[in-house]
Amino acid sequence: MIKMKYNFIIRSLIKYFIQILKISAAGSFAVMIIAEQAMSQTVPAPAPAADAGSYMQMIILIVLLVALLHAVFIPLLIPEKTQEELALAESVKKEKSIISVITDKITGLKPLNEEKELLMSDDYDGIRELDNNIPPWFNILFYSTIVIAVIYMLNYHVFKTGKLPFEEYTDEIYAAELKRDELIRTGAFINEESVELVTDAESLGMGKKIYMANCLPCHGSNAEGTVGPNLTDQYWIHGGGIKNIFKTVKYGVPVKGMIAWQNVLNPKGIQQVSSYVISLSGTNPPNGKGPEGNLYSESSDTSDVKNNSLKKTDSAKVSGKNTLKNADTGKDTLKK
Numbered sequence: 001m002i003k004m005k006y007n008f009i010i011r012s013l014i015k016y017f018i019q020i021l022k023i024s025a026a027g028s029f030a031v032m033i034i035a036e037q038a039m040s041q042t043v044p045a046p047a048p049a050a051d052a053g054s055y056m057q058m059i060i061l062i063v064l065l066v067a068l069l070h071a072v073f074i075p076l077l078i079p080e081k082t083q084e085e086l087a088l089a090e091s092v093k094k095e096k097s098i099i100s101v102i103t104d105k106i107t108g109l110k111p112l113n114e115e116k117e118l119l120m121s122d123d124y125d126g127i128r129e130l131d132n133n134i135p136p137w138f139n140i141l142f143y144s145t146i147v148i149a150v151i152y153m154l155n156y157h158v159f160k161t162g163k164l165p166f167e168e169y170t171d172e173i174y175a176a177e178l179k180r181d182e183l184i185r186t187g188a189f190i191n192e193e194s195v196e197l198v199t200d201a202e203s204l205g206m207g208k209k210i211y212m213a214n215c216l217p218c219h220g221s222n223a224e225g226t227v228g229p230n231l232t233d234q235y236w237i238h239g240g241g242i243k244n245i246f247k248t249v250k251y252g253v254p255v256k257g258m259i260a261w262q263n264v265l266n267p268k269g270i271q272q273v274s275s276y277v278i279s280l281s282g283t284n285p286p287n288g289k290g291p292e293g294n295l296y297s298e299s300s301d302t303s304d305v306k307n308n309s310l311k312k313t314d315s316a317k318v319s320g321k322n323t324l325k326n327a328d329t330g331k332d333t334l335k336k
Contacts (some may be wrong), residue, residue: 129320187268192247195267198275207276210269213260223280227287228258232283233291240296245274 093138109132110118118130155162163171183189198204220227229237238248249270252260261270 023055030324037336043302083139106135108133108137108329113233127320141324142232161255170248186266188266190271192243193245195242195274197242197278199279203272205274206269207272207274209281210265212277215273218258220285220287222283222285224285224287225276228256229292230289232279232280232288234281234297235291235293236296237293240278242271242274242278244296245277246270249274251276 071106076190115130118132120131122129156164211219211223215223218226219231220226223231225231229235234240236244238244238253249265250260250262250267252258254260265273
């Protein structure tokens with residue numbers, strides 16, 4: 001019986017394969033003839049690059065046509081099964097695979113020929129219901145939720161090996177505060193707009209170390225200037241004061257050969273070395289270079305800020321007056 005079954009399957013596969021080869025050869029040959037006739041009727045010309053999409057569309061249409069021919073003609077050419085083949089196929093269907101057995105166990109469904117045993121006696125306009133049991137998969141899901149609930153209670157409330165949401169929240173807040181303290185310590189929040197001058201001995205000492213390690217070759221050991229300008233006088237090329245110096249150190253002056261130190265130093269270090277440079281103002285070291293740039297004073301920055309604020313105030317007043325004028329014009333229009 002098993003040998004007959006395998007022989008039947010092998011013969012069926014061979015028949016299907018032969019028929020597919022016949023249809024594929026016939027369909028492909030017909031499509032090639034049609035395509036050749038179509039191409040011969042067109043005037044040959046150099047195809048531009050924009051026509052690549054049209055050729056791709058033609059290829060896709062040919063493939064779809066061949067697939068359609070195969071789908072239509074293959075069923076017509078398959079020979080009818082003999083009685084022996086039909087009986088053998090029925091016996092093969094009856095032998096269920098492992099997957100089908102597992103599926104039946106999970107779903108709990110019964111074959112159609114056994115549904116008559118499940119019919120209920122009630123009849124509603126010819127409609128009768130089946131007295132099916134609850135599907136096993138639903139029971140599995142229900143009992144698994146109970147198990148999960150017990151595990152959750154033991155983990156979070158009895159043994160307390162897990163953290164409740166509030167505990168996780170407090171831990172995250174604590175970790176965020178530690179990270180924030182670290183960022184403040186390294187000066188991550190310091191920029192050219194918020195930087196302030198530091199004058200404590202520790203910060204100036206750190207600034208001096210940074211200066212001696214990085215700035216000495218161009219500005220000298222006493223900031224008297226060598227390749228770079230003198231940093232002890234009141235003249236500055238890119239502006240003095242903590243904010244301007246911080247900005248110059250941070251972004252550098254690539255045209256003059258000064259690199260952007262933001263890639264080497266953290267903001268706190270730039271603040272310290274900038275403050276140290278300001279502390280050297282007026283020291284007048286020997287062999288100092290002559291003044292370069294413009295004379296700088298803190299009062300000029302303050303006056304610029306005041307002028308900008310006055311301009312903004314005047315702009316607001318003008319816009320307010322225009323708004324009042326527009327409102328008066330609207331009232332006059334309504335009166336008319």
